[in-house]
Amino acid sequence: MLKKIFSKSIVRPVLVAVPVAIVIGSMVALFLWLLNWAIQFRFHHTWLLYLLPLAGIGIHLLYKWYGASAEKGNNLIIDEIHQPGAGVPKRMAPLILVTTVITHLFGGSAGREGTAVQIGGSLANLFAGIFKLDAADKQIILTAGIAAGFGAVFGTPLTGTIFALEVLTVGRLKYDALLPCLVAGFVGDYTVAAWGVAHTPYHIDALTGGNLFYGHHFYWDVLLLLKTAAAAALFGLASYTFAKVVHLIKDTFNKWIKISWLIPVCGGLIIIGLTFLIGKPDYLSLGVSPEYPGAVTIVSAFQQGGADLFSWLWKLIYTAVTLGTGFKGGEVTPLFYIGATLGNTLAGILNAPVSLFAGLGFIAVFSGATKTPLACTIMGMELFGGSFVLYYAVACFVAYLCSGKVGIYSAQRRV
Known part of the structure; x- marks a missing residue:
């Protein structure tokens, strides 16, 4: 009976999304901690900026030797959701984490969303193999991986959910992945919070006449x-x-x-x-x-x-x-x-x-x-x-x- 319930098209991706999001949230928490360390370290060692060209060579060689298709980044994950092919390589997650930290350590101007999304897609693809998901469920879990990564890195689980659905095709939402993405977005965000990693607060001042x-x-x-x-x-x-x-x-x-x-x-x-x-x-x-x-x-x-x-x-x-x-x-x-x-x-x-x-x-x-x-x-x-x-x-x-x-x-x- 449990096996029958687990195999249902809606329930199974939701259940798989929970451990996927916990692992993604944990890795995003590690990434945010390392990123903050790298930025603060450069603040106190400003000469690191002069080594940025050498850091660029290091990043280039890492992707040349180990990157393979991971070089395509977020676009690879989107392509894989639209039309499953060779999959998202497991090495994408650690590779993008390390190279993003290197970029920031030496002063490169970049962000963190792409890293979190690639971590999410890479780990979601790994779990899809572990749970032996079919092509349709794999697409849903990959989408949920995007939601978990985005929601975790910014502390915005609802945004992560809708972003994962909306970013795939301009003007159309992939509703069959809504519930798994919602679960993944919130679980990923809660996992980062459980690790004690805080997000930057922003505030808009109140206006008169409300x-x-x-x-x-x-x-x-x-x-x-x-x-x-x-x-x-x-x-x-x-x-x-x-x-x-x-x-x-x-x-x-x-x-x-x-x-x-x-x-x-x-x-x-x-x-x-x-x-x-x-x-x-x-x-x-x-x-x-x-x-x-x-x-x-x-x-x-x-x-x-x-x-x-x-x-x-x-x-x-x-x-x-x-x-x-x-x-x-x-x-x-x-x-x-x-x-x-x-x-x-x-x-x-x-x-x-x-x-x-x-x-x-x-x-x-x-x-x-x-x-x-x-x-x-x-x-x-x-x-x-x-x-x-x-x-x-x-x-x-x-x-x-x-x-x-x-x-x-x-x-x-x-x-």
């Missing part, structure tokens, strides 16, 4: 909504620019530099040169913790004067060079930085609340780059509260519509 809606404050203002839509169009343009620049840098270096290990060397030298040109290290690494008092970070962007006029552009360039020349990590946290600092700048121009527009940019640039407006709207509620949900939705969907057809995931399909 209305009560079922006992909760709900803000809306026609003029502010119009300003939000105008800013969202620019957020969408920033998303489009980021995706195009990353692809352009990658294609240009691959075309003109035939010795492959020289590509990350050139990327590392460009990052070092830009840091000398600007005169401060604010755009290196993750951009969440300040290297010195007054540094521009995602958190500081929520405050008046917490970002420079072109902080968003510098972070875009730094990250595009880092990822486009072969260093490893995710795109999403840099997109948060780009969006929050651009929102800070636009708030001054449009005479709008700084923390609100930083928060809107945070989620809207991410929405345009990944083509996941629903997930990003939910992320706004999970991170900032539900009082400004109308603004979240307007910002995310307008940015999505204004970001063109180019996204950061080439394996994404369209309806």
Whole structure:
């Protein structure tokens, strides 16, 4: 009887999702701890930046010797869900974890979402083999692995659930994986919390004139909504620019530099040169913790004067060079930085609340780059509260519509 129940199409993936998410959450917790250590270590040993080109060679060789198909990263997992093939290699999880930590240890500008998603996909594929899942259930568990990794790394389980469903095909959700993804997202997040790893809190200041809606404050203002839509169009343009620049840098270096290990060397030298040109290290690494008092970070962007006029552009360039020349990590946290600092700048121009527009940019640039407006709207509620949900939705969907057809995931399909 239990075997019959376990084999049912809905129950089995849900039950498998629990141990999968526990292992993914544990590995993500380890990754976040190592990442924080690497960033803090570089803060106290700033000379490590000068070794970034050598770190790039090391990353290149690791993928050349051991990477195989793992080089495709998130796109490999998306492809495998759409059309199962050779599978996701087990080595992907430890390889992306180690190389992302190396990237941040030496100052490369990258994120962490890509690492968490690849950890999730790799471990989910491993468990699919252990439990001898058929092709349909394997696709669901791979999708749940994305949900667990994303929900665990940002502390946003609902966002992780919808992101995993929404990112596969633009304009369509894979509903058969909803329940396993929901279970995986929450279990992954709770596992990280159980390991004592905390996430960075973000806060949008309250505004006057809020209305009560079922006992909760709900803000809306026609003029502010119009300003939000105008800013969202620019957020969408920033998303489009980021995706195009990353692809352009990658294609240009691959075309003109035939010795492959020289590509990350050139990327590392460009990052070092830009840091000398600007005169401060604010755009290196993750951009969440300040290297010195007054540094521009995602958190500081929520405050008046917490970002420079072109902080968003510098972070875009730094990250595009880092990822486009072969260093490893995710795109999403840099997109948060780009969006929050651009929102800070636009708030001054449009005479709008700084923390609100930083928060809107945070989620809207991410929405345009990944083509996941629903997930990003939910992320706004999970991170900032539900009082400004109308603004979240307007910002995310307008940015999505204004970001063109180019996204950061080439394996994404369209309806």
